[in-house]
Amino acid sequence: MTKKSGKIFLVAILLILAIGLVAAYRIWNKPHKNVEDAAAITVTATELYNSFIKDSAKANELYTNKVVQVSGEVSQVSVNQQAQQVVLLKTAVEEAFINCTVEGKKVNAKAGDKISIKGICSGYISGDIDMGLLGDVFLIRSYPF
Amino acid sequence: MKKIIILVLILCSVYVNCTAQVFFTKNGMISFFSSAPIENIKADNNQVISIINTTTGEIQFSLLINAFHFKKSLMEEHFNENYMESKKYPKATFKGKIVDLSKVNFKTDGTYPVTVAGDLTIHGITNKITSTGTISVTGGVISVSSKFRVKLSDYKIDIPKIVKDNIAKVVEVTVSCSYDKKNN
Numbered sequence: 155m156t157k158k159s160g161k162i163f164l165v166a167i168l169l170i171l172a173i174g175l176v177a178a179y180r181i182w183n184k185p186h187k188n189v190e191d192a193a194a195i196t197v198t199a200t201e202l203y204n205s206f207i208k209d210s211a212k213a214n215e216l217y218t219n220k221v222v223q224v225s226g227e228v229s230q231v232s233v234n235q236q237a238q239q240v241v242l243l244k245t246a247v248e249e250a251f252i253n254c255t256v257e258g259k260k261v262n263a264k265a266g267d268k269i270s271i272k273g274i275c276s277g278y279i280s281g282d283i284d285m286g287l288l289g290d291v292f293l294i295r296s297y298p299f
Numbered sequence: 300m301k302k303i304i305i306l307v308l309i310l311c312s313v314y315v316n317c318t319a320q321v322f323f324t325k326n327g328m329i330s331f332f333s334s335a336p337i338e339n340i341k342a343d344n345n346q347v348i349s350i351i352n353t354t355t356g357e358i359q360f361s362l363l364i365n366a367f368h369f370k371k372s373l374m375e376e377h378f379n380e381n382y383m384e385s386k387k388y389p390k391a392t393f394k395g396k397i398v399d400l401s402k403v404n405f406k407t408d409g410t411y412p413v414t415v416a417g418d419l420t421i422h423g424i425t426n427k428i429t430s431t432g433t434i435s436v437t438g439g440v441i442s443v444s445s446k447f448r449v450k451l452s453d454y455k456i457d458i459p460k461i462v463k464d465n466i467a468k469v470v471e472v473t474v475s476c477s478y479d480k481k482n483n
Contacts, residue, residue, distance in 0.1 A: 181373065183373075184372050218389075240345075276363045276365050277365065277366075279325075279362070281350070286481065294346065
């Protein structure tokens, strides 16, 4: 190997290393999915809830871990322990809701309002029949739409 | 006479049912913390369903694994896909009882240290656990807090050797829930 080709070789190695490091750093710091601007599956609160009650396997496949845009009537707006807004959308079943935790932008709504909210559906948690508590379908990282 | 006894028994059971006090939340918080040489990892879940029956001392928690939120998106991805296999095992649950229920007066404001024992299911594996916690009653509002440790190998959560210095073998779980009264 001549002195010149040796130098080129060294530069090439350093370049590859640098690219590798930058790539690794970018993967490591990959941002969270942008929910606000993501394409969403549109569904009503009642439809979404019923699909989990009827066939949870199918509903999981359709909605879980996906961005959904749910329309419905607000039952309650509250705040959780980490000061995030929680919006409950009514379903056809009393005391069972689409439970949306809001990220960032506040939802400007009150009980009775008809709204659309976009978020990642994390699935359904059943309540407890013996103690008479019904489950909810959950939306995390939600945004008003 | 027999009929009267049966009637009394029925009335008693109805009475017990009516006075059973159930408190619940659907937005409780459970977070975990992993402390390891290379990095500390924390994730929060604010979508915890929990129910307490203050008459019997039954207490339950359930959450969806994929609702844990991490600071780094990559960690969240690895947590769900590689370690917890959240598609296969979407939920974690605890079903148990407050062992020393008599120490708690749900009608009087105060802070009551309690012991809870029951079944903890994570990653499809159920183990019996006992943990201490606190029940607080403030102006009639019940809240629960607890801190306990979960050994990953007890729940067959495998951490690849290559990242063994990034993730603790035992993680600390923090529970913090505030309850509403369930109207019967």
